[in-house]
Amino acid sequence: MTGMALEGLNVLEFGEFISAPFCGKLLADLGADVIKVERPKVGDESRRYGPFPDDLPHVDRSGLFIYNNSNKRSITLDPATATGQDIFHALIADADILIENQQPGVMKSLGLTYDKLSKVNPGLVMTSISVFGQTGPYSKYKGYDLTAWNASGVAHRYLGEPDRAPLRAAWYHADHWGAICAAVATNIAVLARDLLGEGQHVDLSQSDVLACHVMGYQLVSVYNMNGDWSVRTGESRMTSFPTGIHECKDGHMALMLLEQAQWRGFVKAMGSPEWATNPMFDIPMWDLREYSEEIRLMAEPWFEERTKAELFEVLQANKVPSGPVHSAEDVMNSEHLEERGFFTEFDQPGIGRVKIPGRPFVMSKTPWSMRRPAPTLGQHNVEILGGRYGFSGVDLTDLRRTGII
Numbered sequence: 001m002t003g004m005a006l007e008g009l010n011v012l013e014f015g016e017f018i019s020a021p022f023c024g025k026l027l028a029d030l031g032a033d034v035i036k037v038e039r040p041k042v043g044d045e046s047r048r049y050g051p052f053p054d055d056l057p058h059v060d061r062s063g064l065f066i067y068n069n070s071n072k073r074s075i076t077l078d079p080a081t082a083t084g085q086d087i088f089h090a091l092i093a094d095a096d097i098l099i100e101n102q103q104p105g106v107m108k109s110l111g112l113t114y115d116k117l118s119k120v121n122p123g124l125v126m127t128s129i130s131v132f133g134q135t136g137p138y139s140k141y142k143g144y145d146l147t148a149w150n151a152s153g154v155a156h157r158y159l160g161e162p163d164r165a166p167l168r169a170a171w172y173h174a175d176h177w178g179a180i181c182a183a184v185a186t187n188i189a190v191l192a193r194d195l196l197g198e199g200q201h202v203d204l205s206q207s208d209v210l211a212c213h214v215m216g217y218q219l220v221s222v223y224n225m226n227g228d229w230s231v232r233t234g235e236s237r238m239t240s241f242p243t244g245i246h247e248c249k250d251g252h253m254a255l256m257l258l259e260q261a262q263w264r265g266f267v268k269a270m271g272s273p274e275w276a277t278n279p280m281f282d283i284p285m286w287d288l289r290e291y292s293e294e295i296r297l298m299a300e301p302w303f304e305e306r307t308k309a310e311l312f313e314v315l316q317a318n319k320v321p322s323g324p325v326h327s328a329e330d331v332m333n334s335e336h337l338e339e340r341g342f343f344t345e346f347d348q349p350g351i352g353r354v355k356i357p358g359r360p361f362v363m364s365k366t367p368w369s370m371r372r373p374a375p376t377l378g379q380h381n382v383e384i385l386g387g388r389y390g391f392s393g394v395d396l397t398d399l400r401r402t403g404i405i
Contacts, residue, residue: 004031005366009190012037012095013072014079014112016045018145018172019129019206020101021068022179027097027186028071029359029368035091035384036069036375040076040403043377044069053351059377060350066374067356070346074375075384076405079110084404088112090389092120096193097186101129104140114201124199125189129182131174133205145206148174152210177213178206240289241296242266245325246303252325253303253311260284265318270302348373381405 009032013024021036021044028034038044046068047059079088092098098117100107107113107128114126128134131143132151141147146168149155155166182204193199243257257263263285267276275298281291288295303311308324315322324330332355337343344358359368385391385405399405 003366004369005363006187007031007366009033009097010095011035011097011099012091013099015099015101015129017049017101018046018064018068018175019179019182020099021046021065022176023099023127023129023182023186024072025068025070026179026183027099029370031366031369032097034072035380036072036074037077037079037088037091038074038377040078040378040400040405043074043076047377058350066348066351066354069374070356071371072375073372073380073384074378075381076378078404079112081402081404083399085111087385087389087404089117089120092117092124094388095121095124096190098124098126099129099182099186100126103142104130118199118201122198123193125186125193125202126199127182127186127189127202127204129178129204129206131206133208134201134203145172145174148178148206148210151207152214154210154214174206174210178204178209181209181213240285240292242299246300248303248311249305249307251308251327251330253308253315254323254325255315256321257285258321262320263288265320266315269314269318269320270299273298344370346370346373349376378405 006027009027011024011027011032011034013020013034014037015021015024024034024036036044043059044065046065047062048057049062049064050057051063052058052061077087078084100112114124114128117126118124130139131148132138132141138151143151149169150166152174155168159167159169182202185202185204189200189202242255245252245254255266257266260283263281267273267281270276276295281288281295306314312322312324326334331337332343334342340362342358343355345353345355348354354373358370381396382393385399386393386396391399396405
């Protein structure tokens with residue numbers, strides 16, 4: 001083992017809630033030294049979002065904050081003040097990367113645009129994550145995860161029943177997808193800097209990300225080539241039974257049958273009942289849709305009598321694309337994930353032992369590592385501002401008193 005993949009990379013994170021913090025987390029988890037710049041007294045917005053232990057809100061005990069900010073160090077700073085701006089510039093001079101997701105106009109109002117910061121550090125890679133990007137007619141509009149999700153076309157195409165209003169996906173997909181792509185783009189920009197000798201500004205639009213990576217082939221193959229925009233097919237049955245999500249003895253099972261051989265495997269998994277071996281059903285999957293309701297009525301009892309584990313085993317044994325619909329409890333207690341070392345545990349100050357998802361992929365030479373818990377608000381002010389930049393204890397007290405840190 002030669003160390004961590006991003007060891008030696010200095011990152012400044014000036015963002016809140018999910019997109020910028022999750023991007024910073026992905027870099028920190030691979031060894032980057034991420035300094036999180038938070039607002040004095042209140043900190044990252046996510047510190048006020050639950051869940052909290054015993055349902056008691058506390059700025060240092062938010063589950064959302066803890067997950068997105070482990071492996072980082074926290075300082076408090078107001079760059080709108082003259083001294084705060086000087087400190088921010090000093091941090092930038094030592095940074096390889098700046099990650100920010102401020103609302104449109106904030107960075108400009110603070111005098112922290114890439115043009116100005118690159119004069120402080122010509123090798124700086126600055127990654128800006130926003131709903132609509134830094135250019136275009138919508139670039140000055142404020143927005144959030146839901147704004148990006150709907151602007152991308154995903155909700156209109158995929159979520160909800162036909163002929164009804166689109167639905168919103170659960171949780172914050174645009175924020176997370178944006179963060180993942182921002183982390184990838186940032187590393188590419190750092191590699192380019194190392195090859196070419198200069199930094200650059202990475203402009204990441206969350207709505208662009210979803211339109212590209214989730215809707216891409218639909219925009220090209222369905223709409224652009226055919227002039228068609230297919231309606232939503234519903235949340236459970238995407239083409240015809242047995243493709244879809246089926247209720248079983250202890251939850252739900254998902255199947256995706258696209259080929260005639262997979263249908264035959266499904267019939268075999270059921271024990272080849274007489275009705276299923278009728279030649280009328282041994283036809284291409286596209287034509288099998290005609291008998292979807294009849295098949296559903298005869299096959300549903302087979303699902304209902306079996307558990308997810310039993311169904312998964314027999315369907316996979318017969319090469320039927322399938323999988324259980326896991327609950328959060330199923331995921332946290334998964335033997336498969338446990339054996340892969342997916343989870344990590346650590347002691348979080350004020351809470352105790354915490355178990356969270358760990359690395360999203362395995363690297364044999366430079367693996368993911370949990371090095372420190374999520375920081376308390378301003379926990380590293382003394383270490384970074386005092387130790388690195390020489391502020392004395394009296395100086396730090398004055399900075400706190402005046403609201404600069």
